[in-house]
Amino acid sequence: MATLLALALAGAGLTVLTAPAAHAAEDDVAKLPISSFSSMVVDSVHERVYVSDDTRLLNTKSSVLVYNFQGQRVATLPSTAGAVSGLALSTDSTKLFVSEMGRIAAYDTETHAKTTHASTYYWGECGRQVAYSGGKVWFTEIAYATQCDDRVSQLYGTGSTGVYTTGWEGAGRLHFATTPGAPDLLTTGQTLSTGEANPYLTTFDSSGDTLVRGPQRRFADSEGAGALDLKDLALTPDGSRLAVADAAYGTRLLDAAGLSDAPTAYQPLPEGATASAVAFSGDGRYIARGAAAAGSVPDLLIQKADPEEGTTASEFAFEGELDGARIAPRGLGWSNDGSRLFAVSTNASGTSYWLHVIQPPAAQYDSRFTGSLSTTPGRAVVGEPLGIRGRLELDGPAPAEPVKVSAVRHDANGDRKLAAVEVGEDGSFTVLDVPSLVGEAAYTLSFMGDVTHRPAEDVTLAVAVDRAPTAIVLSAPAEGAKNQSLEITGTLTGQGRALPTGITLSVQRTDKRGTGTLTSAAVAADGTFRINDLPSARGEVVYTVSYAGDALHSASTASVTVRVRAA
Structure with missing residues (x-):
């Protein structure tokens, strides 16, 4: 295990490029013993991750790989009918449905006991996508083994009477998105191919044996620009919004009810990154956006699912030979509680694959x-x-x-x-x-x-x-004699910054004859000063000393009284 703290995952190739302060993530990596990839599903009830190959050879048998939430392989489900491809989990997590050549197999998720759920019309040499919606299994089928990515995909259902065609189809491959929070909502997207230059997205009501189509949308303009290049799609847990990994655009966010753009879009993927996968956490709070990017350009962004929150994404780059170089198409899945993100990465040539178990930033409180x-x-x-x-x-x-x-x-x-x-x-x-x-x-x-x-x-x-306050303290004799020298001493102090040099204080004398101004008193560097006077009238004489203040210090005044007697 390596721990992502601040900027780097020491000893591995996964790098955190930008992350909110104090956030950390942990990453467990397992090398997958496959040379191609088809599907991944996450069973949070039993804490299992199922991964299937995408081998398309008629006489080649392959297996479903089973991992725990720590990234350790705990089981292998071998096919007895050729290669496996698409996977789907029942809403209650009791059944895992696996596409094999010639049939859809069903595994008990507790015991891994295997049965045949339905036999198919074709051998599925092109691989199938499988979905569970409306309490039924749906799958795609391509009749011919050549040009698998360009031929027409047909959509089939399985019901009480066995396998039946729904009548819906599309050139190229069809991908599915479902969510337990809207169990009858089946979302379908068409891939870009030579047979379809302007692919569609659409939704179906799967509550009955007959699929009822809802809204559909194509994205190309009148000149053919802006067509959808679908790599993955995901529904929010409540089924209200649909996120689409569009290699030509980035991450689209749509309102599922009408497939219109959501009011606020996600920020663009980093320059040089092409969208490849998307997934919402089971609690609906986070979205993971996968991409294919070279070098240190981020391949994975984790952020708040609602773009209106405007939160900065945590960005991860896969750039090591031991971890893959990018996120594989459809290679993201969350645990229901959002505590773990499972990511399948691949090398640049798409011949090696890794399973990452990532613990994103913890759930946050206000x-x-x-x-x-x-x-x-x-x-x-x-x-x-x-x-x-x-x-x-x-x-x-x-x-x-x-x-x-x-x-x-x-x-x-x-x-x-x-x-x-x-x-x-x-x-x-x-x-x-x-x-x-x-x-x-x-x-x-x-x-x-x-x-x-x-x-x-x-x-x-x-x-x-x-301004900082100042203070003047005076010291004078209690008595003095008329027309004889009288000395008054004092100190000027100030708070804050040091008082400036060269300060002079005004001095006034008040006696029974009135008030007069005396010679100013110069303040020494230590704040002390002296005043000398020859009082000319008997009785109480008041000496008032004043500092006018400066830009940083306030003014201050002090007085002292001396009783003057006859000489």
């Missing part, structure tokens, strides 16, 4: 900021530490590692990203900053999510940043 943001201290001043306090609430299980909240400060100087901080067990956090500009600032807080939690909606707090 997160949110709760309550009001606040600051500590309550007054924000330039150049002084400021804490932005809040609380983050996480649904679901507690995170294995502490989660972090990040913040960006927006002010007149632009945006500045702050250091992320850990969230406490009670959800509380404090983001720290030192504002550098007086005026309005806004702090936007974000939680980007983790392996089990979705990102929270950002919250913003507006903060008024004031």
